[in-house]
Amino acid sequence: MTTKPHINGIMAQIGRIRERAALFIERELQNEEIHGILSAHGIIFFYLFQQQQPVPMKEIVEKTGRVKSTVTGMINTLEQHGYVEKKQSPEDRRVILVQLTEKGRSIRPAFENISTRLLEKIFGDMPDGDRETLVQLLSQVGMNLGLS
Incomplete structure (x- = not known):
């Protein structure tokens, strides 16, 4: 007979892991003297780092899997701190385009280093096969919950 893990135990563990990872990222950002950014902003940066041209806000929403109001709030915060800029599309004034500023582009190496250190911390000395199984x-679990 198999014991079913209690949902609260699973969610609590996931929550603790997420909280510790966020604290690690925020501490590392402070160490790099990068201000005004939270760990949640990382997904926006990593997407924008891959773009050569301004992208519609709607595309960022789709590619990051976050809801529009969350992405809008994050973009507004990043704009206030000078990391991104928004402008209307010349083709369709209803479309808001977003791109990194020079300040935003300049933090890419630090972001990549922090990401590498976080993964090293998460996986520790876990064997490669176990890493793949975990992922x-x-x-x-994500697909079961409706994530793509």
């Missing part, structure tokens, strides 16, 4: 299982 697969977490992906399955």
